Amino acid sequence: MKSIAFRHLWFGQALANLGDVLYIVGLISAVYTMTGSAVYMTAVPLIITFSRFVSSVVAPLLMNRATLRTLLAWSQAGKTALLFTVLFALQSSSVWPLLLLGAGIAFLDGWALPARNAFVPYLVKREELMGANGFLSTVDQIIQFSSWALGGVLLSLIGVDYLFVTVFILFLVSTVYMFRLPAALRTNLEERKSWWAQLGEGWVLVKEKKGLVSVFCVYALESVAATVWIAAVLYLYVDRQLGKGEEWWGFINSAFFIGLLLASIVIFRYHGLFSRKRASILPLTIIMTSVITLFFAWNELAVLALVLSLLFGLFDQLKTIILQTYLQESAPPDELGKIYAAQGTLTTLLFGLSSAGAGLLVESWSIPAVFTVSGILLALSIIPMMVFLKNE
Incomplete structure (x- = not known):
């Protein structure tokens, strides 16, 4: 480094x-x-x-x-x-x-x-x-x-x-x-393939690489579940459920980002420990994000919402960094770009569609119900994750 x-x-x-x-x-x-x-x-x-x-x-x-x-x-x-x-x-x-x-x-x-x-x-x-x-x-x-x-x-x-x-x-x-980076890592040229076949290369690699299908299932479930944490839904949560003003919307968002930052610092500081224990830590982070979301769903105390938001950010970021490391070790660098492109396509599409859907659900359902669905989806992601770890 x-x-x-x-x-x-x-x-x-x-x-x-x-x-x-x-x-x-x-x-x-x-x-x-x-x-x-x-x-x-x-x-x-x-x-x-x-x-x-x-x-x-x-x-x-x-x-x-x-x-x-x-x-x-x-x-x-x-x-x-x-x-x-x-x-x-x-x-x-x-x-x-x-x-x-x-x-x-x-x-x-x-x-x-x-x-x-x-x-x-x-x-x-x-x-x-x-x-x-x-x-x-x-x-x-x-x-x-x-x-x-x-x-x-x-x-x-x-x-x-x-x-x-x-x-x-x-x-x-x-x-x-x-431009000062080393000029290396030319990917394998596949110009004999048709352009539509090249567009799908990342997905072919995901299917071929051991365990990546399971990891992408986790990414898919999380992309849908994460839409409840977007600004618009949180704003309604603060207004309707907590009965607080706009400043608490900012406080909860800040607590979430502090949790993300703390997780990144902890992993940077103790990366050796997390590297050795990641197979045990990863399922724990999934369980914790699910449980925290379910508590958040039915909570009506503003101070507790701050604590839960911080903890969610902490465990969610731990999970994200560990999964990213697994992904980087799954393929040689010249193939990773296409795999990451496939991941970006999946998560951006699902998050975008789900964000629109979350707004509609908030209007037709209660705020706690929408967050509960998110917590259940996060809990379900433990299934593909355990399949991945079992075959690791």
């Missing part, structure tokens, strides 16, 4: 992730200022999610023709170029150029995360994988936890135009770091 190449990877991606959040803050603000419409404003995350889904689908085509370094570097360079164009689109009276550029940036971003995760096993030793994933997750969570608040502060201090200038600088520096 002390290699210069790994430092370039995590620092460059940290700058890119910070820029991504600030960019979304600026884009939502700009769209609302132009239109005054909440519909257009809420369309921004929907467009971003859809673009990333399409990007995950087509990622195998690119991974058959380029190194992981090339994908990371040129996707970031493309995002930087589009962001520069956004500065001119702000002067337009139409909101559509902004939305189209937002879709383009999200599309380019769609294969960056699979490429980054596939790059990690190449840059660190096998025994350091758990620690490296813990470190990267720590950096990611710190950025996620702080950058939304930072975006709001910067927006009020310097305005949306200069906020986008700041993002452009972050993207530009990130691009420099991505």
